[in-house]
Structures are given as structure tokens and as C-alpha cells.
Amino acid sequence: MKIGVPMEPEGETRVSIVPGSMKKLHKAGFEVLVESGAGVAANYSDSEYSDAGATVGKRSDVMSCEIIISIRMPEASELSKGQIVACVADPFRHPEKVKSCIDSGITLMSMDMIPRRLSRAQSMDVNSSQDNLAGYKAVLLGAAEVPRGIPMMTTSAGTVRPAKVVIMGSGVAGLQAIATAKRLGAVVYASDVRKSAAEQIESVGGRFIEVDGMDDFEDEAGYAKPLTPEFIQKVNDTVCEVASDADIIVTTARIFGRPAPITVPATAIKNFKSGAVVVDMNADVGGNCELTKAGEIHITDNGVIVVGTSNLPGTLANTASMLYSNNLTTFITSLVDKETGFQISEEDDILVGAPEGNDFHVPGMGGVLLCSDGKLHPKQTRLGGIL
């Protein structure tokens, strides 16, 4: 079977498959066609792809392969009935994309829907691989903007105290942000709405910001549940109070399938120090900070620098592409059976979700397989509710 690797749309610097993945894909029986220039923005040249055994060609040939692997969802107008597309479709934010695939008879696999806690899914989990890089880069952006040093320094001219960093949200990105800030020498405080995060925060060197009366807002899949407005207010008040004398604040909070929650209201920024930096990792999905401008860095009236850089994994395109490619290569080769060849099986938990009774079963949600044969997968009932 042929896999097509298209050039991503403008603004996306990553590429879905890198030359280093060719060997494993060929071994599994795939031929790979790469659009000329697809890897250039991520520092993978056409000649590296050809040397690794891929065919480098024009877009129309790539887009007519049986399987398309990309990061962003290609336009349905470029696809045809029966094709298989594996990408990050972000279906809760873009249900119309799923609808267009259903209408066009395309089989759509959205990698952000992977039942990630299944141990077999971990090496295919693009959310984790990309968020990890985003958390790291967010701290570096904060360190680059803040008008002071990060570590404690004892010099003949005097002693510099370590910077105070507050990380809001301690999932994959947040934990990496804590570890990165700690390695730079900061004193790091971190919040989450899941009690279970406290231990993880402490294990990477952070101090957990305890919120009075904290209930456990964790669902069966390990994601944060939607919170009550009263509790959100309480968390924001407590955490923003801790952040009022911080030098860098990194926001990473998310709730699966919903817009990013506001963790830094505009009123809180008024109490932050002049020169403090807020790095909003969710700038391109609504933002955690009320004053974030997506794709921009701006300074508020009271001197707080708000960083809304979009697509943080894309700012580390070389590494991010390599990890995404590893995830997708593991995923797509897992669908090849030695005897029967490439197969989309209804028994595969990664495709259709964990079975009922399993700890990782999430009612109303299947796995990465969103639609095929012109129909939404019957297990994607939560998604069906918004289509």
C-alpha cells in the first residue's frame, strides 16, 4: 500500500513522517510518497527522503495514495472516496471536518482521540509527544522575555535570588514545564484540579498549590472533568494569588473536548508584577489567559508581558516531527497483520476504544477511528452529539 506524506498548510512547520521512519514502514510493506519540500521547514530535505527510499513527487500523486498521513487534516476536496487519512483532526473543535469526511466516504483516524492510557497506545500518543515539547518551549520563551536571571547567582556584585515560576495545569506539558524551569534554577509552584497531580508535581521538583476544599475532578480516562463555576473561581483566586509575585507564569490547563479554561482572568493580571511574563500554551485554542492575543507577544498597561506564540511544537519542528513520525509509524504498522496484511479491525482498542468494563473505557467515545464507509463510528456518540 502507498502512504502519501503531503506538505502541511502554511503556518505548520512540522512534517508528519521523517526519513528515519522509512525503514520501519518499508519493512511493514508500505511504499512512501513524499511531496517535494514537505520536510524542508523541519530540516528534512528531499534528498534525505530519497536516500531513505521514499519517492519524492508532486502533490497530486501524494494526495492520491491509499493512506494519507499528515498533521493537519487535509481539505476533503483533495481527497477521494475510500482513502484513509491519519492526522490530528481535533474533532471537538472542528466537527465540520469529520462531517466532510463522512460525506466524502473517507476513513478518518484522528490521533488526538487515542485511548492514551492503554499501555499499547503510549508509543502512538501524539498528544503526549507534542505537549511535552510545548511545555519545555513555553518555559524557554518565558525565560527569554523575563527581564531577570532565573537561577540563584552568588557574585561579587551581590546575590541574585532565583526566579519564581508558576505552572498552571500539570498534565504532560505542565510536568515538563515544571522540570524545565527547575533545571534552569527557578523555584517552581504548580497547580492542577486533579488531586493526583500533587504527587507528580512533587516528583519533578515543583511545589503543589493546594486549593481549599479541592474535590477530585478527574474522570475515568485521567482527564480533568468540567468544573463548577464556584470551584473554578476558587482555583483561579488561589493560584493567581500565588502568581502575583511570580516572574514567569506558564498556563497549560485544558479540559478534553472543551475550550481551554480561563486560569488567568484579566483582573488577576492587574496584580501581577511589572516585568512578569505569562506564557499561554493554549493561545491557539482559545487561551488560558483572558488577555492573550494568539500569535502575538504584547505588554499590558501594568507592564506584564503576555506571550501568545502559536503552535509551540512547531517552533521545535525538527524534534516534534521526529516524535510525531515515530508515533504514526508505530500506529500505522500496528494495523498490518503478517498473515492478512493491512486491516482495520473492530477488535482493535486503539481504533474503537477500550471495551466496557475496562478501566480505560470512556462512555460515548471510541478510539482514533472517527468515520468510515460514509458513517460516523457507532462508538463516537459524544461526537455524534455535536455533528
Ligand SMILES: NC(=O)c1ccc[n+]([C@@H]2O[C@H](COP(=O)([O-])OP(=O)(O)OC[C@H]3O[C@@H](n4cnc5c(N)ncnc54)[C@H](O)[C@@H]3O)[C@@H](O)[C@H]2O)c1
Ligand atoms: N499513557 C498514559 O497513561 C498517559 C498519557 C498522557 C497523559 N496521561 C495523564 O492524563 C492526565 C491528563 O494529562 P494531559 O497532559 O492530557 O492533560 P490536558 O492536556 O488535558 O490538560 C492539562 C492539565 O490541565 C489541568 N487542568 C484543567 N483545568 C484546570 C484548571 N482550571 N486549573 C488548573 N489545571 C487545570 C488538567 O487536569 C491537566 O492536568 C495526566 O494525569 C497525565 O499524566 C496519561
